Amino acid sequence: MPLNYESIFIDLKTEQNDVLHLKRIYQKDKEGSELQNLPSILLIHGSVENGRIFYSVNGKGFGSYLAENGFDVFVADLRGKGESKPNISSKSNFGQTEYILEDLPTFANKVREIKGHFPAYWAAHSWGGVMIPPFMLRFPQVAEAAKKMVFFGSKRRIRTKGVEKILKIDFVWNFLGKISSKTLGYMPTTKFGFGSDDESSGFIKESNKWIYEDKWICKDGFDYQSSFQNLKQKNGYFPPTLHIAAAKDTILGNPNDVKLLKEEIDNQSDELWLLSKSNQNLHDYDHNNMLTHKDAINDHFPKILEWLK
Secondary structure, eight states, rough: OOOOEEEEEEEEEOTTOOEEEEEEEEOTTTTTTBOOOOOOEEEEOOOOOOOGOOOTTOSSHHHHHHHHOOOOOOOOOTTTSSSSSSSOOOTTTOHHHHIIIIIIIHHHHHHHHHSEEEEEEEEEETHHHHHHHHHHOHHHHHHOOEEEEEEEEEESSSOOOSHHHHIIIIIIIIIIHHHHHHHHSOOOOTTTTTOOEEEEEHHHHHHHHHHHHHHBBBBTTTTTHHHHHHHHTTTTTOOOOEEEETOOSSSSHHHHHHHHHHHHHTTOOOEEEEGGGGGTTOOOOOTHHHOTTTGGGGGGGHHHHHHHH
């Protein structure tokens, strides 16, 4: 059946007149009517990118694949990213705290408005998978509605060492990020030649703290590490999560750092997969092409689909 790609715009009612974009991808029947009772999944992108990491209008990508296989797919563009407006600039007075406490709840509520319930499944790429766990802790009613989650190349702390880490993280993300935030009011990553979207100064500051510090604390003082420990002690519910790492993802989602995030959440039902030739995958994938490679649809996507179902 043909896929329908629908853009949904949500007014955040902020001083900057921020409008969020949510792409919905789903099947219609032969008469053109929406198929009913399809399970919902909300996809969250990472830093210096937007929701297009998950789909293309010609039917490619993980989001399109899920829709072809019976999911009602919702792909978020976080504030200032993709088709959300306005684009990030020196006027962007938000960071990852606002993404966690305002954007993600708004997207989840929009899915509930459309489907009658919060998203049944979640998926994320890179830093998107770092923001979802704190969001779930702050909004337990959304966590309780979620059956499973999949994180691609998601890491919080970067403990990998080497020249690449010094260049990409210490120099570009940390040093240039701080300098550009002070001089320009934001980080124009697209002008620096990497990523499809810029980042706000608030996001640069907050994400750097989480990358370098062992403590996992929000700027409002909420301690996520302690909250996960308390949740485990009380036998509370957290959605089973599949953490996916790629063999050639050497710094942005190094398998060891992905494992660190899994251990930090410390959910017994979580799993960690490594996409590599040694694990019978077709390729040693990297940070982005684990989602965009043309062979993914016949390689690991079917296995992920089976895990979700």
